[in-house]
Amino acid sequence: DAGITQSPRHKVTETGTPVTLRCHQTENHRYMYWYRQDPGHGLRLIHYSYGVKDTDKGEVSDGYSVSRSKTEDFLLTLESATSSQTSVYFCAISGGNTGELFFGEGSRLTVL
Amino acid sequence: GEDVEQSLFLSVREGDSSVINCTYTDSSSTYLYWYKQEPGAGLQLLTYIFSNMDMKQDQRLTVLLNKKDKHLSLRIADTQTGDSAIYFCAESGATNKLIFGTGTLLAVQP
DSSP states (O other): OOOEEEEOSEEEEOTTOOEEEEEEESSOOSOEEEEEEETTTEEEEEEEEEETTEEEEOTTOTTOEEEEEETTEEEEEESSOOGGGOEEEEEEEEOSTTOOEEEOOOEEEEEO | OOOEEEOSEEEEETTSOEEEEEEEOOTTOSEEEEEEEOTTSOEEEEEEEETTOSEEEETTEEEEEETTTTEEEEEESSOOGGGOEEEEEEEOTTSSOOEEOOOEEEEEEO
């Protein structure tokens, strides 16, 4: 299994509070991604990173920011959580010659 | 824009074949993928196919690609209860970002 760890795995918070999810990899891969998974929508890309301090937006980036200060860590921040951000968040890294992604176990976030 | 579509649900009996279908829009995709997600877990790569191929077989799995119609399918032979999961297709598109479908929930009845 690819060495990807997400934390926390479960979090319940209140509307308006800041939340940071962490993704840590031990594979030294350049590309890292944050997706959210919601019923009926599949996986949607929030942000991705193509190197230290290099990030770009995905299709559902509003309300989210990211940071990557070192290769192994990619942080996803909700500055002021809303109920619409209740979801399961997956981190992924890109490895191998065929561009496939390897996923973490997911972080389930509930915003009350 | 890029879009990947799948039917939401498929129910089969144990021992039958399952066929999960997917349509995509980006003809520049180099690879197309099938992922499996079991309850409470992340996605795991099942198989992939290079865009210049039209078929790939891997044990019980057969992937068919029709580039003209932008249609991808995954056939699982002799479906078992352990195959019950959500299956996602994904395309690589023109960038390093994978675009995923909505997922198909496969329910295998004993």
